[in-house]
Amino acid sequence: xxxxxxxxxxxxxxxxxxxxxxxxxxxxxxxxxxxxxxxxxxxxxxxxxxxxxxxxxxxxxxxxxxxxxxxxxxxxxxxxxxxxxxxxxxxxxxxxxxxxxxxxxxxxxxxxxxxxxxxxxxxxxxxxxxxxxxxxxxxxxxxxxxxxxxxxxxxxxxxxxxxxxxxxxxxxxxxxxxxxxxxxxxxxxxxxxxxxxxxxxxxxxxxxxxxxxxxxxxxxxxxxxxxxxxxxxxxxxxxxxxxxxxxxxxxxxxxxxxxxxxxxxxxxxxxxxxxxxxxxxxxxxxxxxxxxxxxxxxxxxxxxxxxxxxxxxxxxxxxxxxxxxxxxxxxxxxxxxxxxxxxxxxxxxxxxxx
Amino acid sequence: xxxxxxxxxxxxxxxxxxxxxxxxxxxxxxxxxxxxxxxxxxxxxxxxxxxxxxxxxxxxxxxxxxxxxxxxxxxxxxxxxxxxxxxxxxxxxxxxxxxxxxxxxxxxxxxxxxxxxxxxxxxxxxxxxxxxxxxxxxxxxxxxxxxxxxxxxxxxxxxxxxxxxxxxxxxxxxxxxxxxxxxxxxxxxxxxxxxxxxxxxxxxxxxxxxxxxxxxxxxxxxxxxxxxxxxxxxxxxxxxxxxxxxxxxxxxxxxxxxxxxxxxxxxxxxxxxxxxxxxxxxxxxxxxxxxxxxxxxxxxxxxxxxxxxxxxxxxxxxxxxxxxxxxxxxxxxxxxxxxxxxxxxxxxxxxxxxxxxxxxxxxxxxxxxxxxxxxxxxxxxxxxxxx
Numbered sequence: 001x002x003x004x005x006x007x008x009x010x011x012x013x014x015x016x017x018x019x020x021x022x023x024x025x026x027x028x029x030x031x032x033x034x035x036x037x038x039x040x041x042x043x044x045x046x047x048x049x050x051x052x053x054x055x056x057x058x059x060x061x062x063x064x065x066x067x068x069x070x071x072x073x074x075x076x077x078x079x080x081x082x083x084x085x086x087x088x089x090x091x092x093x094x095x096x097x098x099x100x101x102x103x104x105x106x107x108x109x110x111x112x113x114x115x116x117x118x119x120x121x122x123x124x125x126x127x128x129x130x131x132x133x134x135x136x137x138x139x140x141x142x143x144x145x146x147x148x149x150x151x152x153x154x155x156x157x158x159x160x161x162x163x164x165x166x167x168x169x170x171x172x173x174x175x176x177x178x179x180x181x182x183x184x185x186x187x188x189x190x191x192x193x194x195x196x197x198x199x200x201x202x203x204x205x206x207x208x209x210x211x212x213x214x215x216x217x218x219x220x221x222x223x224x225x226x227x228x229x230x231x232x233x234x235x236x237x238x239x240x241x242x243x244x245x246x247x248x249x250x251x252x253x254x255x256x257x258x259x260x261x262x263x264x265x266x267x268x269x270x271x272x273x274x275x276x277x278x279x280x281x282x283x284x285x286x287x288x289x290x291x292x293x294x295x296x297x298x299x300x301x302x303x304x305x306x307x308x309x310x311x312x313x314x315x316x317x318x319x320x321x322x323x324x325x326x327x328x329x330x331x332x333x334x335x336x337x338x339x340x341x342x343x344x345x346x347x348x349x350x351x352x353x354x
Numbered sequence: 355x356x357x358x359x360x361x362x363x364x365x366x367x368x369x370x371x372x373x374x375x376x377x378x379x380x381x382x383x384x385x386x387x388x389x390x391x392x393x394x395x396x397x398x399x400x401x402x403x404x405x406x407x408x409x410x411x412x413x414x415x416x417x418x419x420x421x422x423x424x425x426x427x428x429x430x431x432x433x434x435x436x437x438x439x440x441x442x443x444x445x446x447x448x449x450x451x452x453x454x455x456x457x458x459x460x461x462x463x464x465x466x467x468x469x470x471x472x473x474x475x476x477x478x479x480x481x482x483x484x485x486x487x488x489x490x491x492x493x494x495x496x497x498x499x500x501x502x503x504x505x506x507x508x509x510x511x512x513x514x515x516x517x518x519x520x521x522x523x524x525x526x527x528x529x530x531x532x533x534x535x536x537x538x539x540x541x542x543x544x545x546x547x548x549x550x551x552x553x554x555x556x557x558x559x560x561x562x563x564x565x566x567x568x569x570x571x572x573x574x575x576x577x578x579x580x581x582x583x584x585x586x587x588x589x590x591x592x593x594x595x596x597x598x599x600x601x602x603x604x605x606x607x608x609x610x611x612x613x614x615x616x617x618x619x620x621x622x623x624x625x626x627x628x629x630x631x632x633x634x635x636x637x638x639x640x641x642x643x644x645x646x647x648x649x650x651x652x653x654x655x656x657x658x659x660x661x662x663x664x665x666x667x668x669x670x671x672x673x674x675x676x677x678x679x680x681x682x683x684x685x686x687x688x689x690x691x692x693x694x695x696x697x698x699x700x701x702x703x704x705x706x707x708x709x710x711x712x713x714x715x716x717x718x719x720x721x722x723x724x725x726x727x728x729x730x731x732x733x734x735x736x737x738x739x740x741x
Contacts, residue, residue, distance in 0.1 A: 002414070002490075002493070002497060003497045004414075004415050004497070004502075004545070005502065005541040005542070006497055006500070007443065007502050007534075007537055007538045007541055008443035008444060008446070008501065008504075008534070009445045009454060009500045009501060010445070010534065011445045011446040011447055011449055011520075011534055013445075013451070013454075014445045014450050014451050014454065015520060016449075019521055023519055023520055024519040024525075024528065026523035027523055027644075028641045028644075029522075029523065030641075039521055039522075039523070047521070053370065053371060054371060054472065055371045055373035055375075055376060056373070056471055056472065056473075057373040057376060057377075057469065057471055057482070058373070058376050058470055058471075058472055059376045059379045059387075059470070060462050060463055060468045060470065061379055061380070061468075062376055063455055063456075063458075063459050063470065063472065064456065064459055067456055070452050076451055076452045076453065077449065077450065077452065078449075078450060078452065078455075079447065079448050079517070080444075080448040080450075080472055081517075082448075082477075082516070082564060082565045082566070084472065084473060086472075089521070107372075107375075108371055109369070109370075109371075121475060122475075123475060124471075125403075126394060126397035126398070126402075126403045126404070126405075127390070127482075128423060128437070128439065128482060128483075129403060129405060130403060130406060130408065130423070132403045135394075135397065135398070137373045138362075138373075138374075138394075138398070141365050141368070141370055141372060141373060141374075142368075145367075145368030145369060145370045148368075148369045165659075168659070168661060169659060170661075170665075171475045171659075174659070175569060175659055175660065175665040176566065176568075176569035176667070207700065207701065207702075208662070208701075208702060210663060235660070235661060235662070237661050237662055237702070239407070240661075241701075241702065243406075243407035246407075248402045248403060249402070250401040250402050253401065253402065263563045263567075263568050263569050264562045264633070265562070265568075265576075265631075265632050265633060266561065266562060266634045266637055267634050270563070270568050270569065270667050272667070284397075284398040284401065285362065285364040285365050285398055286365075307602075307603060308603060308607060308638065339664060340663055340664040341664065
């Protein structure tokens, strides 16, 4: 008889001793260098954390490799961060360099702390998802190769969070990231009438469309739906409830770029990322056009923002008009919102810049 | 020449660690991983995904935790024709002993492709790619080793939280304990989908919100404090004496102008009533300023990604709540919300969309929560009021 509903392992069984002994007693921390944190407890204890990057999609042998490091230096414990970095925690300062060196031997750089670019949170893409409009793992690899120096240093005005979602389902906080790449479709679904009949519930399919573009097929002999293409904005919600309406297309699919979002409440409240590039084609394996735009935005931000100013705060200060001028990204009619709550983004003041 | 992957080979170049290297590593000893590599190369050539939509597979007694996945060119890649995902509920805070991780690897070596996501966006450890036949024995081995599956589909998704008091001085409540407790309490809701759509809970220990709870959770718990900042004036003077520009970098950046640097008396003055507890001064002067001692959390609701009606950030529901075991206040509130959503929600309608359709005002009435100014940026400007 198998067991069910046992729940996850109890985290208390997973904590290193130094963490257990100082749990809830932490007093302050320091950023020792990129990738190294020092936490000091009320008890006077110190722990050092070495944070290293990871490709996220990893083999079990990779996991065994990092376990070897943790066994040697960290009392047989390690943790992952919410951005898929790996953290080795030790109460022995002299272990820090050893951990960094052994991780480097595996090709894993120390970094991702402080005012830099941490690992990219991303989704599955072509490696495993049925609704992906772009890849994720490869796109992320291409971006991080180019952002590497910002991962291993803390030289930016503030930290920059990058996220990649392979479709607008957005399985991650893409919509509130400093830089976000989002896979998008640009062609309406192709309805397969025979499959609709076999696989889909028609009322649910009709209701799934946010713009009311899906209707019953007017021919009563065809138990299927039709799509009003002028109303469709390619969200793929219908495809999720009805597999007979695929819309993936090599030419139509690609990515959009969003900037300036944040989730932290520090200084300004959390903000949404805003679209700056409506579409770039998928150009595997390196997505050079996408990477170039992101790199350019980061460099202009780095040169223009004030200390501790997040990308969204910087843009609010200089104004979107100046952002588009500095980055030389063309402003098009697609930048003007025409979906829910669009009017909230229309300017209602004479205050603007040239 | 099915091992020929010229496009993917490009992704082995460059300084960032390569996932292609990882798949190739497994491909040497696992046929499914080898076919996965082939499928990925084909997608790079065709510029579309080669995974089919869905497929109903699972383990006995659950409706969640397994994502069915089939390749659309099975004849070319028979060893990855069925390539299902198992979502494994991670220990709170993503802490592991190497012993438990190695056990996970051994199980996945036996039953799956050997490829994993550490971790998925929801928080689970993702075991990527196994056959239908292997699902049940793999699950049995996992539970034997102390691991259970996480949520998927129209269910409560695996709950996630920040590192919290385990290694952070800013956490205003014990995020790990709360996440573990809620996860254990709501096993049925995680494993047996019965709602209009997905429901996510995330907990951050402070307003820095390291797990992005405000953007990603229908039910968002963000630590804060009810009293005032703790300022160590000697430590502040240390910062200033060491050349830290406190005026430009901290005082001028205070969003509510609650701070003032008294140059004459070398003292950082706080107008406590004006402080909005944003964390900036704490973040920048870690040794001198700390959150207050009366910790708790703000409960917010409705965060989500665009589908269907657009993205939302979570809205303030309860400005301050003490977060202490047995967490009855939170559990009661969650059950009340779920019952109401169950009763009123349409298929695939997230909580925020339902609240927008019916009105926050009506939602508050149903929940028995009195309205307070903290819930809005500003009151309405229009005269179209229901009485």
